[in-house]
Amino acid sequence: MSSVAEYVANLAVVRSQLDEARTDSVVADALPRTLAPYVDRAVSLSDAGDAAIASPDGRVVVASDPSRNGTAVRLGDSDVQQGRGWTGRVETPGGAVVAGHAPVIADDGTLIGFVVAEQPYPSVGDRLSDTATDLLLFLGLGALLGGVGTWVVSRVLKRRSQGLAPREIATLADHREALLHSIREGVVAVDVEGRVTTANDAARETLGLKGDPVGRRVDELGLDQRVVDLLAGTxxxxxxAVAVVGERVVVLNRRAASAGGRGIGSVTTLRDRTELVALQGQLSSNLSITDTLRAQTHEFANQLHTISGLLQLGEYDELGALVGTLTRRRAAITDRVAERVRDPGVAALLVAKWSAAAERGVRLVLHDATALPRLSPGTAADLTTVLGNLVDNAVDACAGGRDPHVEVELHAEDGTLRCAVRDDGPGVPEELREAIFVRGFSTKPEVLGGRGIGLPLVQLICTRAGGSVTVGRSAFGGAQLTVLLPVTAEVPV
Known part of the structure; x- marks a missing residue:
C-alpha cells in the first residue's frame, strides 16, 4: 500500500493539477475527472482495495470509489498531514484496513495534498491460506526433528537405565522409596554442595527435623555444628562417630558416594543408641562386678586354704598373725578409699578393683589429690561404668610388666568431675588415639574375644552426659585416659 500511494503521489500530472488547483477554481472543480484515471489505474495494477487523493485538510478530492469524493479521510495515527509518509492499521466503518499514506509536495516544498491506498485487513483464514505452504513445511521439519530427538533421547535413556522400560523405572523408584522409609536405621544423602538429597523417616525422627529437609542445606536444619560437620563433611x-542430638545418643557412619568415577556427595547412616548405651552400661557394670567377685573368690579361697593348713599343723600363733595381717590390710585399703571417696558406689568399686588388680599382680594406687563427694544416682552410675572400664583396660595394658601399677585420680570442683586413670604399660600410639574409640577396635590379641567395646562405651556415656574423654601419655610412660563429666555433688567434700 505504501508503494501504491507513493506511485500516485509522484505522478507529474497529479502534482501539477493539485498545484494549479490552489489558484484556479476551474482546475479544482475538474480534478475528479482529471485525476480519476490515474487513481483507477493504480488500483487495477495493485492489490489495493481503494485509493484516493485528498486535500491537505483531509477531504477526498478523487477516489476509486466516487461515493467517497468530498468525505473526510480516516487517518488513524498517520502524520501524513505533516508531510511524512506513513503505513499502519486504520479502523473504518467497514472494518480494519492496511493503509499507506504518501504526501504530495509542490516544488516550493508546500504540502498540496496526499494519497491514500488501502486494503481490507486479511482475516485469519486468509492469512492461514497464504502461509499454508510455509506452515506445512515448518511443521514437517519440526515433526522430523522431534522424531529424531525422541529417538536419540530414548537411546540415551535406555543406555543410562540399563535397558529398563519407563514402567520398570517407576517401579524401581517406588521400591527404593519404600525401602528407604521402611528401614529403622536413618539414612541421609548429601550432595557436594551440602544439600540434602535423601532423608528417610528414621533419619528425620532421629535428628528431630521438622518439615521436609530435601533440597535444603545441612547447616540450615538447626542441627548442632558437630552433627552438621559429620553429615556434610568431605x-x-x-x-x-558419636554425637548428641537433643536427648539422643546417635552413632553416625559416613561414606563418600560416586557415580561414573565422579564424586556426587556422601551417604550417612544414623543409629539411635540411647537405650543401648544404658543397657551396655548396666551390662558392663554387671560384668565388672562378676570379674571382681571371681577375683575376690579366688583370693579368699587361697587365704582359706592357708588358714586351713595352719589349723591342721597346729600353728595357731602363725594363724593369728596371718588373720591380723589380712584384716589390717583390708581395713587399710577400705579406710584409704572411704576417706577420699565419699560416694559409696564408687568406693565399693575401687575396693573391689583393688582385689582384682592384685590378683593380676598389678598395684592399684589412689592419687593423693583424690577427693570425691557423694554423687547423684545418675552421675554415680555413669562414673562406676566409666571407671570400671578404664581400670580394667589399664590393668590389662600393664599386667605382666615390671612392678606394674595403675593410678586413679578423682575429684570434683566447679561443677566438673575429673577422672584420670594412668598406667605404666606401653601406652597408646598417637595415630591410634582416635581409633580406640571405634567399636570393635582393640590392640589386644584376637584370641581374647569380645574386645573393642569398653572404650566406645565410655565415649558414648561421656557424650550423652555432655562430657568428654581424651587419651594422652601418663607420667609413668604408659597411657592416661581423662574423663570430664558435668556433676552436682550432693554432699560437699
Missing part, C-alpha cells in the same frame, strides 16, 4: 569416611 574427605575420609567416618566410622562410629
Amino acid at each position: 574427605g575420609a569416611e567416618v566410622r562410629d
Whole structure:
C-alpha cells in the first residue's frame, strides 16, 4: 500500500493539477475527472482495495470509489498531514484496513495534498491460506526433528537405565522409596554442595527435623555444628562417630558416594543408641562386678586354704598373725578409699578393683589429690561404668610388666568431675588415639574375644552426659585416659 500511494503521489500530472488547483477554481472543480484515471489505474495494477487523493485538510478530492469524493479521510495515527509518509492499521466503518499514506509536495516544498491506498485487513483464514505452504513445511521439519530427538533421547535413556522400560523405572523408584522409609536405621544423602538429597523417616525422627529437609542445606536444619560437620563433611569416611542430638545418643557412619568415577556427595547412616548405651552400661557394670567377685573368690579361697593348713599343723600363733595381717590390710585399703571417696558406689568399686588388680599382680594406687563427694544416682552410675572400664583396660595394658601399677585420680570442683586413670604399660600410639574409640577396635590379641567395646562405651556415656574423654601419655610412660563429666555433688567434700 505504501508503494501504491507513493506511485500516485509522484505522478507529474497529479502534482501539477493539485498545484494549479490552489489558484484556479476551474482546475479544482475538474480534478475528479482529471485525476480519476490515474487513481483507477493504480488500483487495477495493485492489490489495493481503494485509493484516493485528498486535500491537505483531509477531504477526498478523487477516489476509486466516487461515493467517497468530498468525505473526510480516516487517518488513524498517520502524520501524513505533516508531510511524512506513513503505513499502519486504520479502523473504518467497514472494518480494519492496511493503509499507506504518501504526501504530495509542490516544488516550493508546500504540502498540496496526499494519497491514500488501502486494503481490507486479511482475516485469519486468509492469512492461514497464504502461509499454508510455509506452515506445512515448518511443521514437517519440526515433526522430523522431534522424531529424531525422541529417538536419540530414548537411546540415551535406555543406555543410562540399563535397558529398563519407563514402567520398570517407576517401579524401581517406588521400591527404593519404600525401602528407604521402611528401614529403622536413618539414612541421609548429601550432595557436594551440602544439600540434602535423601532423608528417610528414621533419619528425620532421629535428628528431630521438622518439615521436609530435601533440597535444603545441612547447616540450615538447626542441627548442632558437630552433627552438621559429620553429615556434610568431605574427605575420609567416618566410622562410629558419636554425637548428641537433643536427648539422643546417635552413632553416625559416613561414606563418600560416586557415580561414573565422579564424586556426587556422601551417604550417612544414623543409629539411635540411647537405650543401648544404658543397657551396655548396666551390662558392663554387671560384668565388672562378676570379674571382681571371681577375683575376690579366688583370693579368699587361697587365704582359706592357708588358714586351713595352719589349723591342721597346729600353728595357731602363725594363724593369728596371718588373720591380723589380712584384716589390717583390708581395713587399710577400705579406710584409704572411704576417706577420699565419699560416694559409696564408687568406693565399693575401687575396693573391689583393688582385689582384682592384685590378683593380676598389678598395684592399684589412689592419687593423693583424690577427693570425691557423694554423687547423684545418675552421675554415680555413669562414673562406676566409666571407671570400671578404664581400670580394667589399664590393668590389662600393664599386667605382666615390671612392678606394674595403675593410678586413679578423682575429684570434683566447679561443677566438673575429673577422672584420670594412668598406667605404666606401653601406652597408646598417637595415630591410634582416635581409633580406640571405634567399636570393635582393640590392640589386644584376637584370641581374647569380645574386645573393642569398653572404650566406645565410655565415649558414648561421656557424650550423652555432655562430657568428654581424651587419651594422652601418663607420667609413668604408659597411657592416661581423662574423663570430664558435668556433676552436682550432693554432699560437699
